[in-house]
Amino acid sequence: MSEKKPFSFELKTTDGMARRGEITTPHGTVQTPAFMPVGTQATVKAMYPGQVRELGADVVLGNTYHLMLRPTAERVAKLGGLHKFMNWPHTILTDSGGFQVMSLAQLRKLDEEGVTFQSHHDGSRHHMSPERSIEIQQLLGSDIQMQLDECIGLPAEREEVERAMQLSLRWAERSRKQFEKMGGVERGQGLYGIVQGGDVPDLRIQSAEELGKMPFEGYSVGGLAVGEPQAVMLKMLEVTTPVMPKDKPRYLMGVGTPEDMLESVARGIDQFDCVMPTRAGRHGLAYTRYGKVNLKNARHSEDPRPLDETADCPATRDYSRAYLHHLVRVNEGLAGMLLTWNNLAYYQTLMREIRQAIEEHRFEEFRAKTKEDWARGDVAPYVWS
Template sequence: MSDQAQKPFSFKLLKTDGAARRGEITTPHGVVRTPAFMPVGTQATVKAMYPQQVRDLGADVILGNTYHLMLRPTAERVAKLGGLHHFMNWPHAILTDSGGFQVMSLAQLRKMSEEGVSFRSHHDGSKHMMSPERSIEIQGLLGSDIQMQLDQCIALPAERSEIEEAMNLSLRWADRSRTQFEKMGGPGKGQALYGIVQGGDNPELRVESAQRLGEMPFEGYSVGGLAVGEPQEVMLRMLEVTTPVMPVHKPRYLMGVGTPEDILESVARGIDQFDCVMPTRAGRHGLAYTRFGKVNLKNARHAEDPRPLDEEADCPATRDYSRAYLHHLVRVNEGLAAMLLTWNNLAYYQFLMQGIRDAIEAGTFEDFRQKTKEDWARGDLAPYVWS
């Protein structure tokens, strides 16, 4: 068996434009074009979307959640049923997170130790232990292409001593995660394991974490512990000190980010992958993302507006339904509102990512970034007024 057959995961850096990077990640389930936005399929589904719709919008990879899937239907059951790709009818790349963030934010009666985190399910109170080894075991059973080490993510602001303690624990867990990943044969299956840079809002700790993590043999590296309530300028400052010391020829993933502006600014600082619940969650709450910025369909000014969200868009949800109709669906709490607005939002995010990739390829990313921000600042056309 060839080395390529044994290790199909790879990353190729195709073009740079300043710090912005365009590349390709090869996985056992297809190529991921970067910079990439990964729609979040928390419980083996991108909420309010069919899998083929998500694919048709341009998504090469989606994210599944280890914490939720280990509780329901359980990783063992998913494995028995053929793995997560088959289970959810998504034959393309899947990244699973470690479950650590959800354990910290959702689970009840958490107890942290060197071994891991013991907790009770927020569903039924059942007891569980999430260790680095168990997290990797679950992700292996799910069969995801890209897996994440278990780390400790703390809320900001925090004292330096607390940040440093969490960073060092995450580094020890990174080593244990890698050992378990190799024990389960992940590299031989063509799968990848990413390490996670921690360090809170402290530049020195961010650099130290990135350097020490870079000495470990991960297929990719993530920046964690940001977008947890800190101002955007803090997040961007941490990226500015972190990405220059991350391995150049490995993919870089900023976890849990974010808004379209966050994505633009993070690409400008060398990030390749993103995920966030924002476009799907916003869609379920009446908020649309467009080339002109955000449109709140709950607003009464849309009640008699016959225009679509964007008549030039390729997405049917964006182009073929009036704002008046979307406003009506939101107001009466119809399920179709969530379906159409989620469709629109994910379409816009993928439209943005394709625009970013094209601009990097053309060497015009800075112009694209400024024009996109100007369009958002200019906003939508004036509200429709009946004559």
């Protein structure tokens, strides 16, 4: 068995602000820019772990909030850790649980110490502090862990944005101390700080600068894609990434659509996660090089063509639109399985092509061509001769 390597990041090349790199963790390497499929409850919905890996995923995401409630982090640790539990021997990133506490939990009370909340499952009471969040992530055994932060929705008043940003900075320090206390550095794991500041440029810059003074292995941009227009998100990236450490990975949390990712890579982001490709697949929506294709639409009911005959993915290439439309309309489970497979395949293909374009210093050309293909839209309706 090969020796496990500690966390590291190598920036291999750049093309404008777009970056091509490689993250090394105890469970393997992650080629960046990278899309991380979301395995909220220790599973990427409707997919086998082997399928997810075959599509090109180097890392998946697990959710601290959900896993602390069911089956509990202590039980996962007893069963050998999250990698063994979900049969994923590659890199795992866990989020801190903060976003879910703010958005899902009932009757929550936030103060300097942390957040007290009731489970959305059964009303049981729990307390999440920066220290407890790290403790849970250490029990899960993830390779990349996140500080606890406060993520607020937008729009919001500047005073409220600043309060949450300053609290997140204080929680960052506490998260780091707990991470080091529990031996995360010795185990070769990485802890990321999270830039907050809402849609206020100077607060974003201040947050990034203060976090940059702390010894994190990577840095995330949080609190975006929470209700603001895409233009606002991209503007915040334009002011934030230039002041983030250049020699550490940059992770835009909870984003997003293929266009969001393409535009964010152009602004210096290395990592992404989003439930969109899996959730869309379960609701009859396919992502392709032609843009989005709604399989609920009756135009597909007699179309014998696949979603994309040039694709490598069997779900994309080997099943007719008519069949997929039928599965969606009769609510068969196979519909979600095939369309999730297609969507994750497209996301990973897009990231692979982005990496290649950066390596060959033609990212802007690739970006323009890809957006042109999306704008052109899906193929014309099939006409029987």
